[in-house]
Amino acid sequence: xxxLGLWPGAPQHIANLTAHGGFAPNGIxxxxxxxxxxxxxxxxxxxxxxxxxxxxxxxKAVARATxxxxxxxxxxxxxxxxxxxxxxxxxxxxxxxxxxSALRAxxxxxxxxxxxxxxxxxxxxxxxxxLFASSRMLFALTRRGDxxxxxxxxxxxxxxxxxxxxxxxxxxxxxxxxxxxxxTVFPFIVNSYxxxxxxxxxxxxxxxxxxxxxxxxxxxxxxxLRMWAYPYLxxxxxxxxLGIVLAMGFIPDQRTPLIFxxxxxxxxxxxxxVRLRFGAKPxxxxxxxxxxQYDQL
Numbered sequence: 001x002x003x004l005g006l007w008p009g010a011p012q013h014i015a016n017l018t019a020h021g022g023f024a025p026n027g028i029x030x031x032x033x034x035x036x037x038x039x040x041x042x043x044x045x046x047x048x049x050x051x052x053x054x055x056x057x058x059x060k061a062v063a064r065a066t067x068x069x070x071x072x073x074x075x076x077x078x079x080x081x082x083x084x085x086x087x088x089x090x091x092x093x094x095x096x097x098x099x100x101s102a103l104r105a106x107x108x109x110x111x112x113x114x115x116x117x118x119x120x121x122x123x124x125x126x127x128x129x130x131l132f133a134s135s136r137m138l139f140a141l142t143r144r145g146d147x148x149x150x151x152x153x154x155x156x157x158x159x160x161x162x163x164x165x166x167x168x169x170x171x172x173x174x175x176x177x178x179x180x181x182x183x184t185v186f187p188f189i190v191n192s193y194x195x196x197x198x199x200x201x202x203x204x205x206x207x208x209x210x211x212x213x214x215x216x217x218x219x220x221x222x223x224x225l226r227m228w229a230y231p232y233l234x235x236x237x238x239x240x241x242l243g244i245v246l247a248m249g250f251i252p253d254q255r256t257p258l259i260f261x262x263x264x265x266x267x268x269x270x271x272x273x274v275r276l277r278f279g280a281k282p283x284x285x286x287x288x289x290x291x292x293q294y295d296q297l
């Protein structure tokens with residue numbers, strides 16, 4: 001209502017979308033820079049598939065959660081940024097704190113305090129979901145011998161307590177690094193995050209291509225959810241993510257995160273091959289056929 005001028009005493013603010021140099025006044029490069037950052041910020045949507053293992057009806061839970069995630073991103077992220085751009089010119093001094101500036105433009109009292117509360121709530125939510133996902137993934141790794149069996153222990157309520165505690169330890173470790181090494185280790189963790197997220201999504205897409213083809217060939221009844229436009233949409237997703245990685249090499253501000261991300265990826269690949277070379281070889285075929293306690297949570 002405020003943007004459209006329907007709020008009492010508020011003029012229209014649509015003109016800010018094309019004013020001050022027009023749309024994308026600095027070209028496509030800043031748009032690509034924003035796309036790289038946004039990819040890392042949206043990392044975590046895949047957690048819905050992990051949480052579905054603990055739902056009564058996993059197939060319905062995944063479909064419902066995925067649709068909910070898409071609608072929430074469009075409303076709360078894209079929609080809110082659209083309103084901010086309408087209210088606050090992109091070249092104004094307050095664009096560094098866009099939501100606070102938008103609330104101040106509307107005359108909202110205590111705008112900074114309101115956004116601090118929102119940010120704190122969001123950070124705690126992200127921490128909670130991160131601990132949930134990391135503990136469940138660590139628990140799942142124990143099945144193939146990729147993690148110590150001690151983390152497979154469940155509480156009476158079916159919660160992998162030890163895996164959660166280990167994830168918490170890493171969280172505290174990141175906090176310590178932000179104080180002990182604020183100029184080296186902590187920036188490495190932050191800067192490599194977005195690039196690693198992109199590679200994780202690429203691996204998920206490649207896994208979908210291979211596993212779906214295998215299921216359709218060997219056991220079609222196990223394929224409960226089918227992605228639209230398979231396999232073409234998957235190829236488009238992979239091409240888009242690799243395109244972002246390629247663009248990072250041409251964006252000065254993104255070269256350091258790209259290098260750090262590639263270093264992290266190289267370390268993970270080395271650890272994987274060390275595991276294959278010196279670790280125990282699980283019976284993958286037997287694991288695929290037998291039910292697992294985590295599948296029944």
